[in-house]
Amino acid sequence: MTAALLAAGCSSTGGKKAAERESGAGGGKGVDTPRMDIAMVSHSGDGDTFWDIVQSGAKQAAVKDNVRLDYSHDEAGPQQAQLVQTAIDKKVDGLVVTLAKPDAVGPAVRKAVEAGIPVVTINSGAEHSAKLGALSHIGQDEKIAGEAVGAELNARGHEKALCLIHEQGNVSLDERCAGVADTFDGEVDNLNVDGTNMPDVESSVTAKLQSDEDVDTVVALGAPFAATAAKAADATGSEAEINTFDLNAKVVAGLKDGTIGFAVDQQPYLQGYEAVDALWLHAYNANELGGGRPVLTGPAIVTEKDVPRLEKYTGRGTR
Amino acid sequence: MTATSSTKESAEELDERLVRRSLVRGAMSRPELGAVVGALAVFVFFSVVADSFLETSSLSTVLYASSTIGIMAVPVALLMIGGEFDLSTGVMVTSSALVSSMFSYQMTANVWVGIGVSLLVTLAIGVFNGVMLSRTKLPSFIITLGTFLMLTGLNLGLTKQISGTVSTKSISDMEGFPAAQKVFASQLTLFDVDFQVTILWWFGLVAVATWVLLRTRAGNWIFAVGGGSDAARAVGVPVARTKIGLYMGVALAAWISGQHLLFNYDVVQSGEGVGNELIYIAAAVIGGCLLTGGYGSAVGAAVGAFIFGMTSKGIVYAQWEPDWFKFFLGAMLLLATLLNAWIRKRAEAS
Incomplete structure (x- = not known):
C-alpha cells in the first residue's frame, strides 16, 4: 500500500535523480605543507547566492592548500569589523576580507596587518586595500x-x-x-x-x-x-x-x-579561490599577487554563445 | 391628488432618511471604515499625480502587490484581534516554499506530494507557536521572535545542507508542476488584462475570515480572548485552543503564499522573507486592528494591504525620485493611518 502510494507520488521528470544522472564534480589531492588557519570575513547578508559561490571557491582552494577555512559574514559594518577582530584574537595565519564598508572595517584590517597577519582583500574596496597594508586585492571594479x-x-x-x-x-x-x-x-x-x-x-x-x-x-x-x-x-x-x-x-x-x-x-568563485591561494603562496613562497594593483576577475560579458560552456558550472554552483 | 402624492413622497423620504441614517451609523461603527476612507484618499491622490495609475493593467499590478501582502495580513489581523503577535510570518512563507521545493526535488516526488508535506510542516510551525505560547504564558512577541530567528537559520542551514547552495534547484520540469502552477501562480484574463490568481486567494481568505469572525462561535471566542483572556476563560472560552487555531490560520496562509513564491519563480532563495512580517502587521493596523487586541476586522486588514500595495506601486507610477521611495512610502502610510484614526474618533463621538 505504502509502496504503491510512494510510486504514485514519484516524478519521472526532473528532480534529484535526473541531476545525479548527469553530475560529477571532482575533488583533488592537496599539498603537503603544514596546516594553515585562514579566516574569511565578508559583508554578505544571509542566503546570498553570490557569496555562496565565493565561499565554494575559497573552500576548493582550502582543500588543495591544506587550509582550515573559517568563513563568517555580517552585512553591518561594525559587526563585520568585530568578526575581523575575532580572527585577530584567534591568531589566524591569514585573513581574507571585503571592504564594502571601508570606514567601519578598515581600522580592524589595519590592526590585523599590525598583528602580522597577511591580509588579502576581495570583491570591493580596491582603492583602500593597499593603504591598509593588504598584500593584494582580488575583485571586480x-x-x-x-x-x-x-x-x-x-x-x-x-x-x-x-x-x-x-x-x-x-x-x-x-x-x-x-x-x-x-x-x-x-x-x-x-x-x-x-x-x-x-x-x-x-x-x-x-x-x-x-x-x-x-x-x-x-x-x-x-x-x-x-x-x-x-x-x-x-x-x-x-x-x-x-x-x-x-x-x-x-x-x-x-x-x-x-x-x-x-x-x-565577475567570477566570484575566482575571488574566493585566488584569495586563499594567494595567502598560501605568501606563506609557502613569500609571493605577492598583483604588484600593488588590484587583480581583476571581471567584467566578462556572457551571452547566449557562452551558454554551452557554462551551463554545467552554474548548475553545480561554481559560476 | 397632487397634494396627497406629495405628502406620501415626503413621508417616504422621511423613511428613507431614517434608514439611511442607521446605515451610516452602522458603517461608522465598523472598524474598517477609516481604512476604506484612507484607501479612497490614496486612490484619488495617485489617480491625480500618476498618469498611468488608472489603467486596468496598472490596477492588476496594484492588486497583485496588495494580494501578496493581504493573504498574510488577513490571518495576522485575526491573530491580533485575538491579542497576539506573530513575528515569524515573513520567514515562515519562505520555509513553506523551501520545504515544498526541496522535498519534491530530493525525493524526486510529484510536486503535489511536496505541497502536502509543506502544508503539514507549516501547520506544525503554527501549532508550535500556539502551544509554546499557551504553555509558557510568555509574551507572543518573544516566542515568535524565537521562531523567527530559528526559521531564518533553518531556512539557510537546511537549504545549504540539502541543496548545496543557498537557493533551491528548479523543479519546473517535474511532474505536477503545471497543475500546481495553475492553482498557485497563474493569470486569469479579464477584459484583456491578466490578473494574478493570488487575488482570488486573497478575496477568498477575506470572505472566510469575515464569516468566521462575525458568524461563528469561534469568531466570538477570538474577540473574547483578545478583549481579555482571563475573563474569556472564566466564561468558558477555550483560550489555548482558540490561540493555537489562530496561529494555524496564519500558518495556512503562509503555506499559500509560500506555494505562490515557489510556483511563480520555480526556485526559492533561502534568505527571502525577512522583514515582511512587519508589513503584514502594518497592513492589519492600517486596516483598523488595535495593537492591544479585541478590535479589528478581516476586511480592514485587506483594505490595509490594498493601501500598502497602492502606495508602494503608486510611487513607481508617479515616477518620483527613487532614492526617496521609502520616505514617501512611510509618509503616505502614516497619513492614511492618521486619517483612519481621525475618522474613527469622529465616528465614536457622533
Missing part, C-alpha cells in the same frame, strides 16, 4: 563593470535603461548604476526594490514598465532578480531586453532561451 554594461547596451542599440537596485544604499550597487550611466548614450532610470521580497520586485518592475514605455532594457544588479524582471516584462508585453550582473543557473537558462540578453560575470 564595479564602476568598470558598469561601464562595460553601458558600452554593451550602446552596441545593442538601446535608448533607455532601467537600473534595478535590489538593496537601497549599497555603495557597490550604486557604482554599478553610475558606471552604466557614464558610458551609456541613452537615459538611465534607477528603481529601488526590496530584494528580500520577490513578489515586490516583480510588481515594482511591472509598474515601472507600465508607467514608462520608453524603457527598452532593464539591467538587474544581481542574478536572482533577472529572471523576475524577465517575468515582469513578459507580463506587461514590454519589449524591453533584460540584462544582468552576475550569473546563476536561471540566468544561464534565460540566456539560452532568449529571455535574457547578456550577463556580466
